[in-house]
Amino acid sequence: xxxxxxxxxxxxxLIALQAVLRDWGYYETLLIYWLEAVxxxxxxxxxxxxxxLFGEQPFGAWISRWVGFSSWGSRLxxxxxxxxxxxxxxxxxxxxxxxxxxxxxxWLARAGGAESSGHALExxxxxxxxxxxxxxxxxxxxxxxFVRNFLLGREYVRRSVVGLIFWPYARMALVAFxxxxxxxxxxxxxxxxxxxxxxxxxxxxxxxxxxxxxxxERRVFGRAATPAQQGET
Numbered sequence: 001x002x003x004x005x006x007x008x009x010x011x012x013x014l015i016a017l018q019a020v021l022r023d024w025g026y027y028e029t030l031l032i033y034w035l036e037a038v039x040x041x042x043x044x045x046x047x048x049x050x051x052x053l054f055g056e057q058p059f060g061a062w063i064s065r066w067v068g069f070s071s072w073g074s075r076l077x078x079x080x081x082x083x084x085x086x087x088x089x090x091x092x093x094x095x096x097x098x099x100x101x102x103x104x105x106x107w108l109a110r111a112g113g114a115e116s117s118g119h120a121l122e123x124x125x126x127x128x129x130x131x132x133x134x135x136x137x138x139x140x141x142x143x144x145x146f147v148r149n150f151l152l153g154r155e156y157v158r159r160s161v162v163g164l165i166f167w168p169y170a171r172m173a174l175v176a177f178x179x180x181x182x183x184x185x186x187x188x189x190x191x192x193x194x195x196x197x198x199x200x201x202x203x204x205x206x207x208x209x210x211x212x213x214x215x216x217e218r219r220v221f222g223r224a225a226t227p228a229q230q231g232e233t
Contacts, residue, residue: 016207024130033206051161182202
């Protein structure tokens, strides 16, 4: 059994269970998954440091022809530079998406012809009691993958700082597309987004897309591991 895959599945199923137990709608699960994007960005900062300091070609073969990374000081300097660039632009991205997500109830209410006052605050209050649990399981899931696959599985050997700067956006693109389809459906069918059944269905669809991305990532970057290690990840 692939332990990283199992952790991913378990984390999302626990969020689906939270949605059922707490009677969440689609908006509340979107708040959880926006915070998951922040978690992914945080772990990516750690990946950048590991690759920059210990990777075989931390800035790729082409850049390595023109810039020397033989000394520890040069590696540290360019690693901090690349990590700082990622942190700056990802923070702006996360804040922009967060602003959009927190105003979604107002937008959906207007799309359905309903009164929009106070919906954002109501959604935030509704997700509050379960947000720590939801984010906690996602932190553990991504943390397990970081340690088991990226560090112990030596995936960092095959990664580069430049690639990792853009990887979280590629990692989340297909998931964002699926979640966007859910938003379109909720806007076209008033009241659909507030139902727990729809929220759970979208969590399961998101899980399927996440699982495909996870398995693809292991196949592409897990080649640095030994065959025994790959069979356990």
